[in-house]
Amino acid sequence: MTEQNIDPQTQLELEAAAYRRMRDHLQARTDVQNIxxxxxxxxxxNCLSRWYMEAANEKGLELDKSGxxxxxxxxxxxxWTGKYQTEASDEKKAKFDAVMASxxxx
Numbered sequence: 001m002t003e004q005n006i007d008p009q010t011q012l013e014l015e016a017a018a019y020r021r022m023r024d025h026l027q028a029r030t031d032v033q034n035i036x037x038x039x040x041x042x043x044x045x046n047c048l049s050r051w052y053m054e055a056a057n058e059k060g061l062e063l064d065k066s067g068x069x070x071x072x073x074x075x076x077x078x079x080w081t082g083k084y085q086t087e088a089s090d091e092k093k094a095k096f097d098a099v100m101a102s103x104x105x106x
Contacts, residue, residue: 023048027074030084039095048072 003011026032026045034044046069053068069077088096 023072023074026072030080033086033088035088035092035096038099039092042099045069045072 006014026048034046037044038047049065049068049072052071053063053065056063056068066077073080
C-alpha cells in the first residue's frame with residue numbers, strides 16, 4: 001500500500017491519528033525539553049501548537065497561541081513550564097541559537 005492507494009478521507013484520518021499519538025506522546029514525555037527537540041529535530045511543542053493554530057485560523061476558527069498551546073501541552077502553557085521546564089545549559093542554548101540562525105525550524 002502506498003499513499004496513492006489511500007482515499008483522501010482515510011489519509012486524513014490516518015494523519016489525524018498520527019498527530020494525536022504524537023501529541024499524547026509529547027504530553028507524556030515531560031522530561032523532554034523543547035530546546036532538546038529544537039536542537040535535534042528543528043521543531044518543538046511550540047512549533048506544533050503554532051501550526052495547529054495556523055491551520056485552525058485558515059479554516060476560519062478563532063484559536064490563539066494560548067489556546068493552541070493548551071491543546072498541544074494538555075494544560076495551560078504557564079502550568080507546564082512551571083512543572084516541567086528546566087534551565088537549559090549554555091551548550092544547549094548555543095546549539096539552539098545555531099539552529100535558529102540556520103532557519104531550519106518550522
